[in-house]
Ligand SMILES: Nc1ncnc2c1ncn2[C@@H]1O[C@H](COP(=O)(O)OP(=O)(O)O)[C@@H](O)[C@H]1O
């Protein structure tokens with residue numbers, strides 16, 4: 001059984017490939033907090049593995065241990081790294097090896113799922129990243145912002161009277177207590193970056209697809225759909241659409257980077 005593993009700075013996520021007859025399907029995602037996962041867990045999770053393909057943006061401790069474990073179990077181990085080019089995708093980075101492998105894999109997945117389309121990718125995890133892939137396959141770069149939880153933690157760790165709960169549902173209305181002021185600002189700032197990213201992407205022409213993924217991807221997709229007009233809703237008296245559609249398609253895909261990892265299975 002082939003396992004595809006994505007190690008982020010907060011959570012480890014993995015799927016295994018369901019070798020079907022016609023097309024390769026992926027299992028549901030298993031998601032574990034990094035603090036709840038260690039060498040002792042490998043046998044529990046990967047005992048059926050014949051091959052492991054891993055992408056890691058965290059410390060190498062886990063991947064070093066996993067590589068050793070695979071050797072003892074006679075399991076094939078491959079760790080993937082960002083490249084200058086793969087298939088028709090070309091990295092924008094001056095040093096392509098420095099682009100987060102999760103971002104690189106999402107670019108490959110976007111090119112495979114939406115060929116010849118302008119695609120904006122938002123991966124909302126420990127950090128919220130934005131990447132723009134032009135229809136030519138040329139990555140145009142992006143942004144890295146502290147993720148929703150990271151924004152909140154940075155504020156709490158650097159102030160005295162500011163307090164906030166661990167998690168709160170996503171909202172961007174003005175808060176009337178400290179907790180809501182902190183939480184709603186994190187969501188509003190992140191949504192604002194996404195809206196700025198849409199504007200930057202539209203400089204390259206029609207934005208065909210927006211993909212959101214990552215732990216906070218679903219909440220941000222819902223916010224984007226409700227808070228931003230995504231269709232021609234208002235025509236002013238001059239008859240001009242004064243509200244350009246932001247994209248033809250907006251999708252939340254929770255296991256998006258695993259499709260990019262698939263490109264390294266062959
Ligand atoms: N059930 C959950 N467990 C942990 N984090 C969650 C959960 N649901 C949403 N999140 C949010 O997702 C973020 C982690 O997303 P993820 O994409 O797994 O991060 P990374 O790839 O950086 O490890 C957390 O910071 C938190 O804000």
Ligand SMILES: CC(C)(COP(=O)(O)O)[C@@H](O)C(=O)NCCC(=O)O
Nearest residue numbers: 008009057098099100125126127144
């Ligand atoms: C920005 C990231 C930390 C996001 O990772 P995550 O939020 O999934 O932990 C990761 O893509 C990364 O480590 N990037 C390297 C720096 C760069 O992409 O320029």
Ligand SMILES: [K+]
Nearest residue numbers: 008102123125
């Ligand atoms: K991630």
